[in-house]
Amino acid sequence: MIAIVAVIILIAGAAYYFTQQQPAPEPEPEPEPEPEPEPEEKIFVAAYSEGGASADPVLAFGDLTSYTISLHIYESLVGWGETTLPGGEVIVDSSNIVPLLAESWEVSPDGKTYTFTLREDVEFSNGDPFTADAVKYSYDRALTMGFSGGWLLGFGGMNLNSTKVIDNYTVEITLTKASPFFLNCISSIGIVNPDFVEEHGGIAQGQPNEYLTDHALGTGPFMLESYDPATECVLVANENYRDGPPKLDKVVLKFAPEVSTREMLIKNGDVDLAIEIPTKDIDTLSEDEDVVVEVNPSPRILYMSMLWEPPFDNVKVRQAIAYSVPYEEILENVMYGYATQLKSIVPDSAFGFDGSFFNYEHNLTKAQELLADAGFPAGFDCELVLGSGFADWENDAVIIQAELAKIGVNMDIKKVARAEFLSLMREGKAQMYISKLTPAINDVTYDAYMFFYSEGLAARDGYNNTRFNELVELAIAELDPETRVVYNTEMQELVTEDVGWVYLYQYPNVVALNSGVEGFTYCNSEMVLYSYLDK
Numbered sequence: 001m002i003a004i005v006a007v008i009i010l011i012a013g014a015a016y017y018f019t020q021q022q023p024a025p026e027p028e029p030e031p032e033p034e035p036e037p038e039p040e041e042k043i044f045v046a047a048y049s050e051g052g053a054s055a056d057p058v059l060a061f062g063d064l065t066s067y068t069i070s071l072h073i074y075e076s077l078v079g080w081g082e083t084t085l086p087g088g089e090v091i092v093d094s095s096n097i098v099p100l101l102a103e104s105w106e107v108s109p110d111g112k113t114y115t116f117t118l119r120e121d122v123e124f125s126n127g128d129p130f131t132a133d134a135v136k137y138s139y140d141r142a143l144t145m146g147f148s149g150g151w152l153l154g155f156g157g158m159n160l161n162s163t164k165v166i167d168n169y170t171v172e173i174t175l176t177k178a179s180p181f182f183l184n185c186i187s188s189i190g191i192v193n194p195d196f197v198e199e200h201g202g203i204a205q206g207q208p209n210e211y212l213t214d215h216a217l218g219t220g221p222f223m224l225e226s227y228d229p230a231t232e233c234v235l236v237a238n239e240n241y242r243d244g245p246p247k248l249d250k251v252v253l254k255f256a257p258e259v260s261t262r263e264m265l266i267k268n269g270d271v272d273l274a275i276e277i278p279t280k281d282i283d284t285l286s287e288d289e290d291v292v293v294e295v296n297p298s299p300r301i302l303y304m305s306m307l308w309e310p311p312f313d314n315v316k317v318r319q320a321i322a323y324s325v326p327y328e329e330i331l332e333n334v335m336y337g338y339a340t341q342l343k344s345i346v347p348d349s350a351f352g353f354d355g356s357f358f359n360y361e362h363n364l365t366k367a368q369e370l371l372a373d374a375g376f377p378a379g380f381d382c383e384l385v386l387g388s389g390f391a392d393w394e395n396d397a398v399i400i401q402a403e404l405a406k407i408g409v410n411m412d413i414k415k416v417a418r419a420e421f422l423s424l425m426r427e428g429k430a431q432m433y434i435s436k437l438t439p440a441i442n443d444v445t446y447d448a449y450m451f452f453y454s455e456g457l458a459a460r461d462g463y464n465n466t467r468f469n470e471l472v473e474l475a476i477a478e479l480d481p482e483t484r485v486v487y488n489t490e491m492q493e494l495v496t497e498d499v500g501w502v503y504l505y506q507y508p509n510v511v512a513l514n515s516g517v518e519g520f521t522y523c524n525s526e527m528v529l530y531s532y533l534d535k
Helices: 002-021 063-073 132-145 148-157 182-186 194-199 259-267 277-284 315-324 329-332 364-373 391-405 418-426 443-454 467-473 481-497
Strands: 041-049 079-084 091-100 101-107 113-118 163-167 172-174 222-228 231-238 250-255 273-277 289-307 380-388 409-416 432-437 502-516
Touching: 002 277, 041 259, 063 222, 063 231, 063 250, 063 432, 091 101, 091 182, 091 231, 113 132, 132 163, 132 172, 132 194, 148 182, 148 289, 231 432, 259 273, 259 277, 277 289, 277 391, 289 391, 315 364, 315 409, 315 502, 329 391, 329 502, 380 391, 391 409, 391 432, 409 418, 418 432, 443 467, 443 481, 467 481
Parallel strands: 041 250, 041 273, 380 409, 380 432
Antiparallel strands: 079 091, 101 113, 113 172, 163 172, 222 231, 231 250, 273 502, 289 432, 289 502
16 A cells, blocks of 8 residues: 555655746737727818819908918918807807917007017927018918908908018008908908928919919918819818818818809718708708708898999989889799898898888889889880899799889890909999999998999999989098998988899808718808818
8 A cells, every 4th residue: 555655655755846847838929919990081071063263362252262261271360269159059150250370459549550469389280380571471372462451451451561561470560541351351361381482483473373273371270282163172281280180181161152062072972061052951951861952041142233334324214223122022922931131232131231221112003103103204225234043033033023024124135154244343344233242341341332322332333422422432531430430321211212223132051061060050151161161
């Protein structure tokens, strides 16, 4: 028995010895961690009706598409802040001027000198520093080139001697005259990179810089990847933007002139957003569970104008035309109840608006009496030039034509391509026409100066009222808002009585969105703000 136990112990000891001498088995390798998936690129696609003309901030002010592109790339000294409406909705308000590239500013007691302190944390998208030199260069460039940007700065009281660099981050701007519109004007003029411009054509007086039509370098949240006004524009996120890159990696603006095309694209989910949706389609589009239709009040207005030439140089003739328009019928049957009656030369959201002087209604008896008093008891023949591209204009024209025929005014409708229409209108060669307008500065004084002051930039129809001119000259230099309202009120009374325009309606702003779009915030300049959006 003792021997057996000894053998067992011996075997166990040998086994123990053997196991101690063997190398330990290698541990199984840890599994390689799964690579983090690349975040999906957020590409936002929008359908626009027109392709614009240029990304250059000196020219972009001329149309909504160009303006939208430019202001996402270039920033200005001041920008637009948010305003909460009485119902609680928050909008971006172009009349609420806030600091942007400027950190702050001071104004001299006479209202003519502004001293801006600039932000020091700003770079152009290529890493170049933003300094006061870029501000002076940008404003002098705009004034030298002219075009819409140069005119706007001039309207705000600036000339080539206005801008002075105090130091790298201080700019002093001295105006030729005090102006209530100066800050509004510079809010629309983006700051360019001087080195970039000089490397690509520089500045030529009265000439566009063709390179900057479709190339850009700014300080904004987006950069320009490509731009073809015939097809599309592509914006990409500025990853080095001081406040962090926008939520969208890329924004593609597709240019689709036909309404039916834009609506098909949004219904099929091929785009995330479509603008210029006609009111007749709002209800139908709203029934699609994948589409959200945003309808907001708009500053865009529609009017009918007449040249101040016989027979329309007679105010009673003009008033007769105004009394012939079936306003309610147009609002209901053309705009499907979504538009509102225009009652002044500005929308009802404009500073100084007073619609109490609009007393025209559909009254053919009154219209005939006025024609007889004016010496046209049997009526007369006339021509309305109608530009293509807007179905509601054509419907309005046909309805007005039918009513005018009832008082003996035979209005021939001449349909022309949009380019020809714009040329005839600007040259003062359209006897009558229908057109729309979104005021660049939503203020009675601005529209009065632009369209009815005898020396205004767009005063192409011949209106010339001495008292009106006096009021405009007083208002454009008046810094006290209450006093300017007094001038604005009298101007509206005069031009409405004279029928400077036949007031048709105020459009709504209609934007169709894919239901997955987040962050849409309405801007009352009618610009879509892509830096707010996500999907």
